[in-house]
Structure formats: structure tokens, C-alpha cells
Amino acid sequence: MAFLEIDGLKKRFGNVEILKGIDVELEKGGFLVLxxxxxxxxxxxxxxxxxxxxxxxxxxxxxxRAINDLHPSKRDIAMVFQSYALYPNMxxxxxxxxxMEMRGVPAAxxxxxxxxxxxxxxxxxxxxxxxxxxxxxxxxRVAMGRALVRDPKLFLFDEPLSNLDAKLxxxxxxxxxxxxxxxxxxxxxxxxxxxxxxxxxxxxxVMRDGxxxxxxxxxxxxxxPTNVFVADFMGSPxxxxxxxxxxxxxxxxxxxxxxxxxxxxxxALPGAPAGLAAFKDKPVIFGVRPEALTDPEGAERNGSEIxxxxxxxxxxxxxxxxxxAVTNLGGKAVVARLRADARIQPGTSxxxxxxxxxxxxxxxxxxxxxx
Amino acid sequence: xxxxxxxxxxxxxxxxxxxxxxxxxxxxxxxxxxxxxxPLFVMLVTSFKTMDEIQNGNMLALPHAPTFAPWIxxxxxxxSGLTCVGMKGYFWNSIKMVVPAVVISTLLGALNGYVLTKxxxxxxxxxxxxxxxxxxxxxxxVLLPMATxxxxxxxxxxxxxxxxxxxxxxxxxxxxxxFVHVVYGLGFxxxxxxxxxxxxxxELIKAAQVDGASFxxxxxxxxxxxxxxxxxxxxIYQFTNIWNDFLFASAYAGxxxxxxxxxxxxxxxxxxxxxxxxxxxxxxxxxxxxxTLIVYVVAGRYFVRGLMAGAVKG
Numbered sequence: 196m197a198f199l200e201i202d203g204l205k206k207r208f209g210n211v212e213i214l215k216g217i218d219v220e221l222e223k224g225g226f227l228v229l230x231x232x233x234x235x236x237x238x239x240x241x242x243x244x245x246x247x248x249x250x251x252x253x254x255x256x257x258x259x260r261a262i263n264d265l266h267p268s269k270r271d272i273a274m275v276f277q278s279y280a281l282y283p284n285m286x287x288x289x290x291x292x293x294x295m296e297m298r299g300v301p302a303a304x305x306x307x308x309x310x311x312x313x314x315x316x317x318x319x320x321x322x323x324x325x326x327x328x329x330x331x332x333x334x335x336r337v338a339m340g341r342a343l344v345r346d347p348k349l350f351l352f353d354e355p356l357s358n359l360d361a362k363l364x365x366x367x368x369x370x371x372x373x374x375x376x377x378x379x380x381x382x383x384x385x386x387x388x389x390x391x392x393x394x395x396x397x398x399x400x401v402m403r404d405g406x407x408x409x410x411x412x413x414x415x416x417x418x419x420p421t422n423v424f425v426a427d428f429m430g431s432p433x434x435x436x437x438x439x440x441x442x443x444x445x446x447x448x449x450x451x452x453x454x455x456x457x458x459x460x461x462x463a464l465p466g467a468p469a470g471l472a473a474f475k476d477k478p479v480i481f482g483v484r485p486e487a488l489t490d491p492e493g494a495e496r497n498g499s500e501i502x503x504x505x506x507x508x509x510x511x512x513x514x515x516x517x518x519x520a521v522t523n524l525g526g527k528a529v530v531a532r533l534r535a536d537a538r539i540q541p542g543t544s545x546x547x548x549x550x551x552x553x554x555x556x557x558x559x560x561x562x563x564x565x566x
Numbered sequence: 567x568x569x570x571x572x573x574x575x576x577x578x579x580x581x582x583x584x585x586x587x588x589x590x591x592x593x594x595x596x597x598x599x600x601x602x603x604x605p606l607f608v609m610l611v612t613s614f615k616t617m618d619e620i621q622n623g624n625m626l627a628l629p630h631a632p633t634f635a636p637w638i639x640x641x642x643x644x645x646s647g648l649t650c651v652g653m654k655g656y657f658w659n660s661i662k663m664v665v666p667a668v669v670i671s672t673l674l675g676a677l678n679g680y681v682l683t684k685x686x687x688x689x690x691x692x693x694x695x696x697x698x699x700x701x702x703x704x705x706x707x708v709l710l711p712m713a714t715x716x717x718x719x720x721x722x723x724x725x726x727x728x729x730x731x732x733x734x735x736x737x738x739x740x741x742x743x744x745f746v747h748v749v750y751g752l753g754f755x756x757x758x759x760x761x762x763x764x765x766x767x768x769e770l771i772k773a774a775q776v777d778g779a780s781f782x783x784x785x786x787x788x789x790x791x792x793x794x795x796x797x798x799x800x801x802i803y804q805f806t807n808i809w810n811d812f813l814f815a816s817a818y819a820g821x822x823x824x825x826x827x828x829x830x831x832x833x834x835x836x837x838x839x840x841x842x843x844x845x846x847x848x849x850x851x852x853x854x855x856x857x858t859l860i861v862y863v864v865a866g867r868y869f870v871r872g873l874m875a876g877a878v879k880g
Contacts, residue, residue: 235804268778280773293787294777341777474843 198223198381199244199349204253206239213239215405216253219399221383224363226375230385230392232428237473238353244383245351246270257348268297273342274351277358279334281326281341291340301471312344315374326550332363339374352384356391368394389429393417401425420555423562426482432532435488438525438559439481441474448472450481450556452524455507460524462502462549470565471556479565480557484520485532487553493534494548506531506547511539522547605873613848620844623672636845639855644846646825646833653850655823656830660809661857663740665825667747668804675755675800680789682756684771685781693758700753705813708750716742716818739819743826746818747808755800756834762796771803798868806858827854
């Protein structure tokens with residue numbers, strides 16, 4: 196039995212269904228990230244777990260106990276808010292201890308707990324300051340301290356890094372990961388940033404319009420997206436989703452990609468998924484991540500299905516660690532990720548290697564994965 | 567001026583025009599300041615003069631031999647109607663009325679604002695609209711209905727006294743005035759606090775809920791300590807209004823030793839026996855105006871800050 200179980204959870208505001216039946220579960224000590232574009236219902240879902248929003252239908256269980264109707268304070272959870280929500284009139288120590296104070300924990304015990312958390316988060320020197328005297332990163336730490344000090348069953352993070360600048364965000368991300376590793380707490384984390392989702396999670400739920408599009412480990416989500424939305428949302432730069440056609444190649448299949456003013460490319464698919472046969476001579480969406488489309492020297496040598504084709508390079512973007520090349524296939528700009536020192540010129544034709552083991556196909560009508 | 571002018575000339579012309587603008591603006595400001603300060607000045611200097619000096623001298627002249635006698639007389643001897651015990655009793659009447667009225671109406675307004683923004687219920691906009699409506703009801707129109715209600719309360723108080731030996735303040739003029747001012751002020755205080763709390767981050771309330779704070783604990787520990795600017799605004803507004811109120815005071819506590827300051831001052835000035843003692847009248851008027859002046863001086867800068875806070879707080 197999982198530690199956190201969400202069963203058929205629905206939430207309606209009047210006639211508007213915000214959450215349309217969510218089923219998610221998380222093992223003890225796991226790190227669940229709810230990710231999706233704004234308005235997908237991820238924050239609402241988190242608030243229902245916290246008890247700050249009521250549930251229309253379904254059940255939430257923590258450690259086998261249904262918590263649907265419990266007051267937020269009775270759920271044994273702690274929450275870190277997007278704005279940190281530090282009480283401006285209290286010192287850092289007062290902020291951290293407020294929850295314990297409300298629960299009637301004796302002052303001596305509170306002090307001990309504050310000191311312990313301050314040590315973990317290295318905020319000992321800030322304890323007597325007011326939140327307004329802290330920097331963004333320090334406030335973030337205090338907000339985490341306020342959650343940590345309670346030693347709850349479940350931690351809830353609501354986009355905790357979105358107010359920080361880019362560099363600090365990376366630092367705090369690592370810090371959260373380290374905290375999770377050292378304390379072994381169970382965390383539910385909301386973000387719209389797919390990199391945060393990929394790096395932090397043990398389980399990801401990709402959400403859109405109040406529905407979970409896919410639920411799985413980061414690797415599953417990244418390598419085996421169930422539909423076009425997940426494929427497009429996860430990964431940066433995004434997966435290339437190229438309109439293509441399935442053709443015959445002897446007894447097997449091939450994928451045919453249009454090129455501007457040239458012969459279409461036909462790539463043989465020896466390991467094509469079974470479902471693809473039904474799409475013979477029909478359009479599909481051919482999905483290939485930028486790193487699976489590279490210069491032949493940089494392609495994985497042991498990849499069993501490497502196909503090479505000449506592509507016209509329109510733009511190159513040297514990013515330092517890699518060089519991104521933009522070509523045009525099937526009427527769409529397609530990004531290839533090359534080695535930083537790849538010799539390549541814009542406006543020329545150059546062979547690119549397609550790693551077809553990593554390629555995925557989608558039905559253009561339903562946008563679902565063809566398996 | 568012709569269309570073609572040298573840049574230098576344009577610049578100097580600009581400076582000259584700006585200087586002229588400044589002179590006009592500051593001149594007008596000074597004039598208005600003088601205009602508004604003149605009555606206060608006359609009151610103040612007159613209150614320190616002897617009657618001889620008032621009758622024979624210039625109204626605007628500074629007192630030759632400043633004396634506190636008029637102030638002392640106004641405080642403890644002056645006649646209001648037929649009783650000659652000074653203003654001090656009435657001053658305390660006003661204090662006894664204004665302090666509870668301000669405290670209660672401010673607290674209730676804060677509570678209303680808290681509920682109307684952070685604990686929203688179905689129809690909260692309608693409730694707020696109706697409370698706002700209270701701000702626009704003219705004093706005069708509630709005089710009679712309120713008198714009826716206060717009369718009923720008084721009778722209820724008498725019944726209580728017969729039954730329990732204690733009236734719980736019902737029927738007492740000061741309590742009546744506190745009640746009237748709380749009811750009448752609630753619309754304004756609710757408006758102030760609702761608008762302030764509208765911009766108050768809701769995540770703080772959520773955080774406190776997760777921390778286990780109750781409805782009133784959140785109010786007392788989170789909302790009130792972060793409401794200083796709007797509390798000051800409300801207190802100044804309510805204090806000035808209630809202290810200066812004449813209509814309700816004269817209608818519900820218009821005679822005897824329960825009169826508030828404003829009514830008593832009116833009676834002092836209108837006493838028609840003997841010589842009109844302008845210096846004593848002025849001193850009495852100054853005493854009546856002093857509390858509101860002090861409140862402004864002490865808390866005035868919060869007043870401006872508080873009025874702005876609602877507008878620009880991000």
C-alpha cells in the first residue's frame with residue numbers, strides 16, 4: 196500500500212470541473228512532482244491535499260488513513276508556499292515556532308526544535324531578524340525551516356522556487372534534493388518548470404486541464420511519453436514533433452519525412468512498434484528528441500537503429516556545451532543537438548544521424564502514442 | 567514669440583516661466599494656509615488675554631500679559647446653563663464615550679474586513695454592499711428610529727434592573743452614544759479594513775491554517791499585527807468623527823451631567839447671562855478641539871501612509 200493515495204479525486208467550482216478524477220499514489224519517502232502549464236489544476240490538487248480546498252468527490256489517504264474531512268492542521272502536513280508566506284510581524288524564530296506554539300508545545304522544546312532546524316538549514320544567525328530583512332534565498336530557507344520543524348508525514352511545496360533568480364533557483368533545487376535525501380521525507384511538489392520536475396522527482400504527474408496526462412518515473416515520462424502533450428511539455432529544448440507518413444520498406448515499415456524542395460527522406464524502421472502497421476500510408480507525428488538527432492560522429496555507436504540523412508541546416512545556435520542546429524523537416528523547424536565542436540555551417544547540407552530507438556510515434560487524430 | 571527663437575533664449579524663457587509659476591503656487595499656498603490658520607490663531611491668542619485687553623485691543627494682537635486664568639476657568643468653573651462646574655466633567659464624558667466607541671467599531675470593522683476578504687461566504691459582496699450603504703445614510707434620517715430603539719433598550723435595562731439589580735448599562739446615556747456611534751461607524755471601518763485586507767496576502771492565512779491557528783488566533787496573531795497603518799487611519803477617522811459629533815450627542819444626551827463636550831461647549835457659548843467672556847469661550851473651544859489635534863499630530867503621518875498603503879501595496 197502506498198503512503199499517499201489519491202483516488203478518483205474530483206473538484207468542482209459550481210459547474211466548472213477543475214479536477215476531473217485524479218488517481219495518483221506515492222510510496223513513503225518518495226518525491227512526487229505535479230507539473231503542468233498554468234491553470235492545469237496542479238495547485239488546486241496540492242491545496243486539496245493540504246485541506247485548504249474541499250473535495251467534491253474521491254478520497255485522499257495518507258498512511259492508510261483518509262484525511263478528506265480533516266482540518267489542515269490535523270493532517271500532519273507542512274506546506275511551503277510560493278510567496279513563502281512568512282509572517283511579517285514575527286522574527287524568523289517566531290515564524291518557525293508558530294506552528295508548535297499553536298499546538299501548545301512547551302517553550303523549551305520549541306527552542307530545541309528551532310535550533311536543530313536552524314543548524315540543518317544554516318540560518319542560525321538569522322533567527323532574530325524579521326522576514327523583511329532577509330534576501331529571497333534566506334526567506335526560502337526560513338519557509339522550509341517552518342515546514343521541517345514540524346516533522347510532518349507529508350511535505351507540500353507550491354512552486355517554491357519560482358520567485359528566485361535563475362542561479363539561486365538551481366542552488367535551492369540542489370538543496371531541496373539534498374534535504375530530501377538526508378531526511379527521507381515524503382514530498383509533493385508543484386511546479387510548472389519541467390527541469391525541476393525531472394531533476395527532483397521520483398514520480399512525476401504531468402497534468403493538463405484537470406487531468407493527469409501521464410504518471411510515472413522521470414525516465415518513463417521522458418522516454419515514453421503517452422501523448423503529444425507530455426512529449427512536448429517535458430524536455431528542453433522540446434521534442435521535435437514532425438508531421439510524417441508511414442511507408443513500406445520491403446516487408447518492414449519506414450517513416451517518410453518531407454524536405455523543402457528535395458526528395459523526402461525515408462528512414463527504415465526495423466524495430467517499429469506493432470501498432471504502426473495500421474498507419475501504413477497514413478500520416479503520423481514522428482517524435483524525436485534533439486539529442487537523438489545529431490551529427491554522425493556524435494551519435495551513439497551502440498545504438499542499433501541509427502539512420503543517416505542529409506539535412507539542410509538553416510540556423511546554428513552554439514550554446515557552449517552543445518551546438519544546436521535547426522533544419523526543416525515536414526514543414527516544421529527541427530532542432531538537432533550536435534557536439535560543441537561539430538563542423539557545421541548554416542546554409543549547407545550536412546548528414547544528421549537519427550537515433551530511431553529513441554523515436555516515438557503519435558496518432559495525429561488522437562495525439563496518443565502509437566505502441 | 568516668433569517660431570524661430572534661439573535655444574538659449576528659449577531656455578532662459580523657460581526658467582523665467584518656471585520661477586513665475588513657483589511664485590504663484592507658493593504665494594497661493596501661503597495665502598490659503600494663512601486663511602485657514604487665522605481662526606485658530608485668533609482663538610489661541612484670545613484665550614490667553616484678559617477681558618480688558620479683548621475689549622480694548624486688536625483681535626490679532628498677541629497678548630500683553632498672557633494669562634492661564636481663562637483656561638482654568640473654562641476647565642473647572644465655567645457655567646454650562648445653570649451648573650457652573652467647568653468643562654472637565656463633560657470632557658471626561660466625551661472620553662468615556664469616544665474611547666470605547668472607537669475601540670469597538672475599529673475591532674468590529676477589522677473583524678468584518680477579515681471575514682469579507684479571507685473567509686468568503688456566498689453573498690459576501692451583497693453584505694459588503696449593504697454595509698457600504700450605511701456610509702451614505704444621512705445622520706438625520708436615523709435620529710427618530712434610533713431614539714425608539716434606545717428607548718426600548720432603556721426599558722429593557724429597567725426590567726433587567728428590577729429582575730437582577732443590574733441594568734448592564736442599558737439605558738445609560740454614554741452607553742447609548744457608544745452604541746449609536748459603533749453602529750454608525752461600522753460601515754466606514756468595515757470599508758477601510760476590507761480594502762486593506764483585500765491586498766493582504768491570502769497565503770499567510772493558509773500558512774497559519776496549516777500551522778494550526780484558529781479563526782481568532784489568525785485574526786489576533788497575523789491580521790491585527792500587520793494592520794497598523796489601517797488601524798491608525800480608522801482610529802483617527804472614528805475619533806475625530808465621534809468626538810466632534812453634535813447631532814447624536816444633543817439628541818440622546820443633550821442635558822444634565824451626561825452631556826459630551828460638544829453639547830456642553832455649545833451651552834457654554836450660548837449662555838446669555840452677563841458679559842460674554844470670549845477668552846473663556848475660546849479656551850473651552852480649544853480644550854474641546856485639543857484631543858483631535860493631538861491624535862492628528864501623533865498619528866498623522868501614519869494617516870497619510872495608511873491611505874496610500876491600500877492604493878499601491880503590491
